[in-house]
Amino acid sequence: MQKKKIIKIALFTGIGIIVIGGLLFLIRNLLVNKNKENVFYTVNNETYENVIEISGTVAAAQEQTLQALSDGTVLAVYVQAGDKVKKGDVILQLDDTTEQYNLAKHDYDMATTRISGSERELKLMETQRLSLVQKIADRQVVATFDGIVADLDVAVGDSLEAKDTIGTLVNIDYLTAEVEIAETDVQKLAVGQKVNFTFSALENETVEGYVTGWPAIGEITSRGATVVTAKVRIDNYPAAILPNFSFTGKIELSPTEENLVVSRYAIAYDEDGQAYVELARSGKVINVSIQRYGNEYVKILEGLSGGEVLKQLTKPKSSGWNKNREGRMGGQGGFGRAGGPPPGM
DSSP: HHHHHHHHHHHHHHHHHHHHHHHHHHHHHHHHHHHHOOOEEEOOEEEEEEEEEEEEOOOOEEEEEEESSEEEEEEOOOOOOOOOOOOOOOOEOOOOHHHHHHHHHHHHHHHHHHHHOOOOHHHHHHHHHHHHHHHTTTTTTEOOOOOOEEEEOTTOOOOOOOOOEEEEEEEEEEEEEEEETTTTTTTGOOOOOEEEEEESSSSTEEEEEEEEOOOOOEEEEETSSSEEEEEEEEEETTTTOOTOOOEEEEEEEEEEEEEEEEEGGGEOOOOOEEEEBTTTTTTOOOEEEEEEEEETEEEEEEEEEEEOOOEOSOOOSSSSOGGGGGGSSSTTBBBOTTOOOOOOO
């Protein structure tokens, strides 16, 4: 009887263990299924920019610092700030009485030399005459290009010394700037690349320009970085932008892309390898065309418009892409309708 009692206890104990194990297994599966049902992913619209960020200040297309070329008293001022001038126009005249006298006397002496002097002496005097003519020219401040007198601070009767600054002449047909490009980005540059400028003077407005070139040599900055100074230009710009205004900008290496992106765990596949998703709210199944986008995401090419909330259809622990299928997964490392699912998805 004692032996039968032991066998009966062992039997009930085994049955109990089996029942408890089954309950634990059932609870575990319920929890897993519950967690899976509560995981959702949103289809997001992501903007991808392939750009080089820059900053600096814009300058006029051309700029001339107006300076006296010699000492003297201002005899005449022919323009004022804001006036437009042509190349060669005289802006300011210094008293040139002495220089005009010296040239006239020299011409008189040359006439005498032609009658009684030697040919060699006459050639020397002709060379000297060129010097006297230049001294007369140096008594004027002349525009070296077509432009606008940006500022002018001088009046008749002022006494000037050589290299005294009296104003600035600018050509603002377009604006230009020099920007530092890191050595690692130089190979990405191309003449004509689009540049988007943002100015503090313009709220919520972008000004478009382009890259015009860069030197075939780098330079080392005070920070110890090696850079190349590229030139950028703006042909059409708002009147609110003036030379020396500061900006930030982006050199566009390729057009900006708008992508619909979602976790790859929201994707499942039917027996034919067709990718599909399931809407979290309605349970509706939608066929989609996708492409690989990094390791954990896919790009939605067709089927969705963005903002949809999707159910999790595959488990994160079953990660990994089937590289053997990449040859038929939509091209460029992605996959489309013709491709099958990665293993575990």
